[in-house]
Amino acid sequence: MNTGKARRRVLRPGEVEELFSRLATLDPKPTTELAYDTPFELLVAVILSAQATDVGVNKATRRLFPVANTPEALLALGEEGLKRYISSIGLYNAKAANVVAMCRRLVDLHGGAVPRTRESLEALPGVGRKTANVVLNTAFGEPTIAVDTHIFRVANRTGLAPGKDVRAVENRLMKVVPERFVQDAHHWLILHGRYTCKARKPDCPHCAIRDLCLYRHKTPGDP
Template structure:
């Protein structure tokens, strides 16, 4: 795929959704961090359902520590892996209070040092909370990047690095959200909705169904 194609793809995605953002619901950077940790191997919808009551009660790391691991589990028990996630969140909150003044750090190294936070979660926080031009490659982005030909790669890290080079600079900040939403609602895993796709003619997927 050439530069002109990529430019056209992201221009159309921008025209369709000028201000994309995460579908996770949160009120501050701390709540976003917790929501992203919880979203691992879970849907945004299930996370939002679980955090609706939790976030009314907990807005800071200190408040989460006061709730405690057992109390947190009561709020998130409908989410997969909730036991390990609760343990990691409490440990993360303790580090945020003791080392970062209760604030979510803006540095990648500090983020990735938090329990339950890997490169993908750190990228989401850097992009969504702080506006950094990062791309968190989840299953949707990995699929879209490979299927369309925008940035094919065999590993998540390979796709991330290729996307950072391939996405035109004016679109880089929002590319993360456009690609996730495109994969979630249009370029779906089993049956991509090619006839309804705004970038159908630019995509290099070989098995596009006929329009109509």
């Protein structure tokens, strides 16, 4: 009979507060690594970033945006014209089709402006909940948390917000993240997952929240 205590899987409220306090101290003003100047440029960049790196997307948009950075200009460029700029990005055929269709919808229904509501954003071609959350948060300052693969991993691995799917993790994060940290939580967590809490070999020895994290298989070394 196993009389040992069950392993704790979820961080306590005080630990969550401390976790975000440390991340905020390290990076007081986090933001996306996608390059953009307008809400429309951000929307396009986020659509292009699916299953692609921010570095790769920025390389493509540095060429694209000086030529076409409005819905009208991208419609004039057309799907085949757009492909020439984004062919280095994975799934570029489907993404080109989605971006052009999205631009058509913006022009026809929103006067070419990026809508500021989740419902309208998610009705656009190529825009799901994660993309809508990024645009609402980063372009319009809404307190949303977009859960990608990095955040899903960090939330489950650390015990911050365990969940079986991205929506479950998002819902839990919105409940447990202290209100004063919600606006920037997405950026802190994605950067932490990208550079420290990496998928194959997390850099636990240099992790600022190592002592709070409940992950059983921490990589060895002095913090």
